[in-house]
Amino acid sequence: GENVEQHPSTLSVQEGDSAVIKCTYSDSASNYFPWYKQELGKGPQLIIDIRSNVGEKKDQRIAVTLNKTAKHFSLHITETQPEDSAVYFCAAKPSYQLTFGKGTKLSVIP
Amino acid sequence: DAMVIQNPRYQVTQFGKPVTLSCSQTLNHNVMYWYQQKSSQAPKLLFHYYDKDFNNEADTPDNFQSRRPNTSFCFLDIRSPGLGDAAMYLCATALGTFSGYTFGSGTRLTVV
Numbered sequence: 565g566e567n568v569e570q571h572p573s574t575l576s577v578q579e580g581d582s583a584v585i586k587c588t589y590s591d592s593a594s595n596y597f598p599w600y601k602q603e604l605g606k607g608p609q610l611i612i613d614i615r616s617n618v619g620e621k622k623d624q625r626i627a628v629t630l631n632k633t634a635k636h637f638s639l640h641i642t643e644t645q646p647e648d649s650a651v652y653f654c655a656a657k658p659s660y661q662l663t664f665g666k667g668t669k670l671s672v673i674p
Numbered sequence: 675d676a677m678v679i680q681n682p683r684y685q686v687t688q689f690g691k692p693v694t695l696s697c698s699q700t701l702n703h704n705v706m707y708w709y710q711q712k713s714s715q716a717p718k719l720l721f722h723y724y725d726k727d728f729n730n731e732a733d734t735p736d737n738f739q740s741r742r743p744n745t746s747f748c749f750l751d752i753r754s755p756g757l758g759d760a761a762m763y764l765c766a767t768a769l770g771t772f773s774g775y776t777f778g779s780g781t782r783l784t785v786v
Contacts, residue, residue: 595772600777607764607780608717610776613774660705665716
């Protein structure tokens with residue numbers, strides 16, 4: 565089955581700096597890669613996703629890059645704000661289910 | 675707004691007392707999933723429905739059951755909750771097996 569590794573597990577950045585979270589996956593059949601933001605006590609919210617026929621996607625301060633050959637994808641958040649503080653999960657989907665990474669706790673220090 | 679709604683948000687149950695969590699959706703998605711998420715961990719898939727077809731994960735305990743009476747509703751039944759079943763339970767929906775998920779807000783289950 566699919567295996568998703570996510571790094572780092574915790575990340576602290578100063579407000580205004582950039583944050584980068586990296587994930588690798590194992591199943592070359594995976595063709596859909598979403599990123600979720602989960603705030604304390606809430607369900608995960610989709611913030612951006614990318615499909616395997618695209619190398620990069622951007623939405624305002626958030627961007628995702630995908631390298632299919634190397635089987636890794638990354639989340640980039642620019643100009644971080646305190647409200648970006650949350651746990652971020654990457655995921656990969658080769659078939660019917662998403663396989664999640666273990667999450668990154670991002671803390672943005674004002 | 676179309677969405678996935680989970681009730682209740684917080685549920686306290688006694689050790690061994692059956693409990694049911696509910697999920698409803700207005701998205702008309704044909705796939706519904708139940709995930710268990712323990713503190714500081716990634717969500718773990720328990721089972722999913724593709725329309726009426728039920729699919730159980732191999733390592734989902736028999737203590738967990740599910741029902742999907744129609745497209746809009748899905749229930750998670752825990753027959754005899756143990757202390758180790760305390761977790762956040764997340765419902766998600768998808769339009770087809772190759773689409774992204776929409777999650778509900780989750781139900782936080784406490785077992786006393």
